[in-house]
Amino acid sequence: MQSTEPHTPPPPQVKCVVWDLDDTLWDGTLLEGDDLSVPEANRQLVRTLDEHGILQSVASRNEPDAVAEQLRAFGLDEYFLYPQVGWSAKSASLRAVAEELNIAPESVLFVDDSEFERAEVAGVLPDVRCMTRQELHALVAAGAVLPAQVTDDARRRRAMYLAESRRRTHEVAFDGPAAEFLESLDMTLRVREASTADLARAAELTQRTHQLNTTGITFGQDELASLILDPGHRVLVAELDDRFGTYGTIGLAVVATGTTGRPGAGPRAAAPPPRWTIRLLLMSCRVMGRNIGTSLIAAVAQLAAAHGAGTVAHFRPTDRNRQMLVTYRFAGFTVESRTDDLVVLSLPEAGGPAVPGYVRLVIEDTPAAPRGTSQELIA
């Protein structure tokens, strides 16, 4: 063993900062009629956190309407999700925020000038990191709060939460069969070639998605970057929008096209028709129950057909991903062969799976990288 340092895991990524207001976000006390002001450093920090995909909320003992009005007056109201303003214990407010955002207390950071409030929260929720605003500024400056990489999805995370909240209200109020609910969402699925800007999110999807994952293969950013350049592969990402806003990048397909790109290796007369193999297809649980998997599979099959190829899919069972086998089978794939841990399925010649009528499918078939560059091809 070469390891020299003790193995202490780094603290979890901060996903949400919950602000106290009086003498924390702003200077002065609202209910005492003080002349309030927000220090420029705080205003800047609120914006910086937001741009980096860190959500923010409020836990304040105050009068809700007065707070709402004051935040609007400062032009800061849009930044705070599920603000908790009232007279209950701050630990209850923190718990409510974590539940609404569906994040663990250990990824929440609470900032309050009052030692009493910090102790109360720390006593009830020991995983929440509690600190003063000075400590928060210092921690951010030390590089311990902001994520190293900011994906497109991180930049629009707040908007995605707001969309999801409106969507949930609609879903709860909706009374009717599943198909009519899905119809009412007005969904558009956009499938396109991954670019380098997608790598961080794509790698994150392979690492986080277990249930809706066909083979459980995880790819690092470097591997995906080389697959994007590989003439024998297509890396496709899928984005979903509906009338409530965007779900962000929610799907990924890694497809081996079998094209070697070898110069002069044209199709021989006896060669079997080419087939594209879906090595990995996955979707975020955010879109579960929306039949988006079928639509993504259909998109890959349509792309393959447009390039004169059939479609093969790999499935590797884990204890959680049977849903994806069901999705392939219901989409018309049949089992071609099976070994201990790999099921190979293929689509019969005639036509690919139908895209559900309530999903508008947009396929952008534009390879992001030049294909068949010669330095890749070592004979």
Added chain:
Amino acid sequence: MAAPQTTTPRPHTPEEVTATVRQFISRLSGRTAIEDDRPLISDGVLDSVAAVQMVDFVERTFDVEIADEDLELANFDSIRGLAGLVNRRLAAS
């Protein structure tokens, strides 16, 4: 008189299987009075995630194993289809 030596639980009759499946589908869809032949998934009464819930339910309830080959839409798209699948699996075991 010796008690009958049996290690298997009381067998489910085809009628019982259908009744149990009917009840489960009704709970899953939040709707009563679904006809046995009504298409469930292809008609959007249920979404495709429901199929996995159906698999889990019948495997647990009837102690049968649903093989990958059984994952045909026809086996899950109606009460009759699912009950038929369970009865075939019960007969085979």
